[in-house]
Amino acid sequence: MNDHRRVYGTDRGEDPRPQPGRTYTELCGGPLDGQLLDTTGWTDDALAEGAALLTEAGAYGPGGRALYGPAPGDPGCWDWTGDIP
Template sequence: MSDDPRRVYGTDRGEDPRPQPGRTYQELTGGPLDGQLLDVTGWDENALADGAALITEAGAYGPGGRALYGPAPGDSGRWEWEGDTP
């Protein structure tokens, strides 16, 4: 178990929301998911380069909307918010 206070995106109620040993994470910066971690364990280089559209109720489009995150230039451990989409 980690002492890292950041929450992992997508953890369910009752699950430990902290990062787990042996997993790989991207830190999400900016936008509605700022400060959360995305578990990218097992993602290939192409998927990591593409980024992700993550479901969030806190974005511009409300429930069911998605926040777009992509690689931060020069920082392989961080993805930056690129905007919201329905």
């Protein structure tokens, strides 16, 4: 796979690039813009709901979460909708 974007949540020492055989959703806007979220195995309900993702780069600093959900008309992208503590 020739993709240089970083996968959200990869730890130091792990390969941060997308891996073959996995399903990814791009995070669009906000503090995690451009990163990929591994959604392999997620149910349709979970994909429709979106996620609150931990980030140190959001409005609430360490421990805060960035909210992302499906972008209308673009199933491969989740839009940022704000930050929560």
